[in-house]
Amino acid sequence: MVSVATRVTIREIADLAGVSIATVSRVVNGRDDVSEETRELVQRIVREHGYTANRSARGLSAGRTGLIGVLVPLVHPAYFSGILSGAAEALYEHDMRLVLSPTRHEHDREVGMVDRLMHGVTDGALLVLPEESSDELERLLEQGNRFVVVDPRSPLTGSIPSVSAAHASGAGQAVEHLLGLGHRRIAAITGPHDWVATEDRLRGYHAALGSAGIMAAPELVVDAGQWEIAAGVEAAERLLSLPEPPTAIFAFNDNLAVGAIRAARSRGLSVPEDLSVVGFDDVEQATVITPELTTVRQPLEEMGRMAVTLLIRLLDRQRFETLHVELATRLVVRDSTAPPAS
Amino acid sequence: MVSVATRVTIREIADLAGVSIATVSRVVNGRDDVSEETRELVQRIVREHGYTANRSARGLSAGRTGLIGVLVPLVHPAYFSGILSGAAEALYEHDMRLVLSPTRHEHDREVGMVDRLMHGVTDGALLVLPEESSDELERLLEQGNRFVVVDPRSPLTGSIPSVSAAHASGAGQAVEHLLGLGHRRIAAITGPHDWVATEDRLRGYHAALGSAGIMAAPELVVDAGQWEIAAGVEAAERLLSLPEPPTAIFAFNDNLAVGAIRAARSRGLSVPEDLSVVGFDDVEQATVITPELTTVRQPLEEMGRMAVTLLIRLLDRQRFETLHVELATRLVVRDSTAPPAS
DNA sequence: AGAACTACCGGAAACGTTTACAGCTTCGAC
DNA sequence: GTCGAAGCTGTAAACGTTTCCGGTAGTTCT
Numbered sequence: 206m207v208s209v210a211t212r213v214t215i216r217e218i219a220d221l222a223g224v225s226i227a228t229v230s231r232v233v234n235g236r237d238d239v240s241e242e243t244r245e246l247v248q249r250i251v252r253e254h255g256y257t258a259n260r261s262a263r264g265l266s267a268g269r270t271g272l273i274g275v276l277v278p279l280v281h282p283a284y285f286s287g288i289l290s291g292a293a294e295a296l297y298e299h300d301m302r303l304v305l306s307p308t309r310h311e312h313d314r315e316v317g318m319v320d321r322l323m324h325g326v327t328d329g330a331l332l333v334l335p336e337e338s339s340d341e342l343e344r345l346l347e348q349g350n351r352f353v354v355v356d357p358r359s360p361l362t363g364s365i366p367s368v369s370a371a372h373a374s375g376a377g378q379a380v381e382h383l384l385g386l387g388h389r390r391i392a393a394i395t396g397p398h399d400w401v402a403t404e405d406r407l408r409g410y411h412a413a414l415g416s417a418g419i420m421a422a423p424e425l426v427v428d429a430g431q432w433e434i435a436a437g438v439e440a441a442e443r444l445l446s447l448p449e450p451p452t453a454i455f456a457f458n459d460n461l462a463v464g465a466i467r468a469a470r471s472r473g474l475s476v477p478e479d480l481s482v483v484g485f486d487d488v489e490q491a492t493v494i495t496p497e498l499t500t501v502r503q504p505l506e507e508m509g510r511m512a513v514t515l516l517i518r519l520l521d522r523q524r525f526e527t528l529h530v531e532l533a534t535r536l537v538v539r540d541s542t543a544p545p546a547s
Numbered sequence: 548m549v550s551v552a553t554r555v556t557i558r559e560i561a562d563l564a565g566v567s568i569a570t571v572s573r574v575v576n577g578r579d580d581v582s583e584e585t586r587e588l589v590q591r592i593v594r595e596h597g598y599t600a601n602r603s604a605r606g607l608s609a610g611r612t613g614l615i616g617v618l619v620p621l622v623h624p625a626y627f628s629g630i631l632s633g634a635a636e637a638l639y640e641h642d643m644r645l646v647l648s649p650t651r652h653e654h655d656r657e658v659g660m661v662d663r664l665m666h667g668v669t670d671g672a673l674l675v676l677p678e679e680s681s682d683e684l685e686r687l688l689e690q691g692n693r694f695v696v697v698d699p700r701s702p703l704t705g706s707i708p709s710v711s712a713a714h715a716s717g718a719g720q721a722v723e724h725l726l727g728l729g730h731r732r733i734a735a736i737t738g739p740h741d742w743v744a745t746e747d748r749l750r751g752y753h754a755a756l757g758s759a760g761i762m763a764a765p766e767l768v769v770d771a772g773q774w775e776i777a778a779g780v781e782a783a784e785r786l787l788s789l790p791e792p793p794t795a796i797f798a799f800n801d802n803l804a805v806g807a808i809r810a811a812r813s814r815g816l817s818v819p820e821d822l823s824v825v826g827f828d829d830v831e832q833a834t835v836i837t838p839e840l841t842t843v844r845q846p847l848e849e850m851g852r853m854a855v856t857l858l859i860r861l862l863d864r865q866r867f868e869t870l871h872v873e874l875a876t877r878l879v880v881r882d883s884t885a886p887p888a889s
Numbered sequence: 890a891g892a893a894c895t896a897c898c899g900g901a902a903a904c905g906t907t908t909a910c911a912g913c914t915t916c917g918a919c
Numbered sequence: 920g921t922c923g924a925a926g927c928t929g930t931a932a933a934c935g936t937t938t939c940c941g942g943t944a945g946t947t948c949t
Binding site: 224225226227228231238239240243262264265266267268 | 926927928929930931933934935936
């Protein structure tokens, strides 16, 4: 019963096949300088014994571990799970694995973590919503670390590879949808103003209004300052107590939209009859609340997959041509929007 | 710009400190057979150069990689993210890392994955909600794999270490709460009947009713067969169209509870005035819906942490006396419950 | 004063791979 | 019939640690 389970090594496979370990290694790694019959023989033995190369040994010898670190703030579960699952799946297809490193709140730890993570543990990393400044990231890159930023929080300088969603275009779609329904007084509840997501969505909002020939009223744009429900409630209350309140609110994420709906309800307004609300993100909760939320879907899984693709390319060839990828967003129309009351 | 960034090795630290690599290794690993002054000298140099042991090398040499795998079905994001973040944090405190392996739908892959994961990659694993039968798990254990099961889906036989939530006690609390409000016709919407979670919660439900001297009416227990919202809607509709409908529903998870609320609302019943609803899990969504859901909180983070504790004990060969840990659940009273209409 | 510890440290062998290099065939061309 | 090239394979040197084993110096005991 004490099967100590000492795993089968390349040595044993080699002996069994009557070849050298070098040959086994070549077969396992798909090199092409092996004769067809040797290859088949070795492959059969490998299969029969369920041999897989010891990753530590491979890591030591070849300098690549097949592990990718993912630094992600666990505070946004609904958001990060999409990215993670996309990334994990894409990595799996390359026989690589994902090492999860939750970046808690403490900033100072973060930059050191990338560093530590890389050393002898992972070949590269995905940084999701990093706190780091562009400068710090640039420095990491120059030190030879290989990573891709997913959904940068601050604008990035040229050479840092990144994947993000088409914030502006998504915001545009949202506003156009509301315009199409006949709304003219369309408010915006924005997130923290130093986030790329906020700035780009704001740009999209203004652009859409502008090309419909509408001047955005400054009092209709309120800064929630965060992404949480409570902030959404508060911002919406400000909007709804205006002398001439909006007939529609575009909230810059789903949480804020939920807050807006709550604020409306507590004033006796019903959504969407008296007020239309659009969110952004399309997290799971969007379909849980009533009415189900019209919102802009971020392609989270796809972002994860794309980030992996970029990173692997980065690791293979040393030079990286495509630096920044922006993935399309799409408006999902549900029940929280309708033509204005009048 | 081609700073190849060759990391500092133990060799260099040793040279710098004028000692052998063996001594550096001892210091770094906190062995006690090093003189105080040598230790301090080495520690200073290590700190100055930011040296960390290459994990691949350590893994090869010592047979331990400091990585543990977590097999988790990514289909339940709200649920797993709590466990993951608890586990990751606990691991971090032991300077270990978490390798994420999403177990998609394909069952056959799962058992092989544990196996593959262990070999030269991780020292052990956490299996969250495994599909495997107790027998298969037992076999894995005997092959020398070290793992802890988190929230077993099927009942486990003796020797498999596991962490789970106090399903029965939580269910009891929920029912007692409803009884305390004055409810007598309390229905249950159960999950898939072969899950431990379902069976235990059912046991708690019956026990609480029983000790209040109430015989559970069989027609008040309906099997949703899954954990999704749609199933909850359907089950609740069956309950509400009974000749003598319940005044309260205990749904076996939050999704089902959301479904129940929807079903009630679409019949013109309002929650909690006409119908009380209690959920189970306390996922993020519970606070998003209106009314906010009264529900039984599972200590997800704590489960993750505890699983790590158990696993690390298992790896250290400190023989483990406690095989199965059950963590307490706690009723969180919010707005979806109230005294019956009378 | 010698023996027996103890505390500390270094040498060197492992750990399981990858890969540069060299060696052996075989074959076509001259 | 020799030469070079091409195709295949084996040898052995890395990769960066941990840890066993042995050695030296100092200390205590008898």
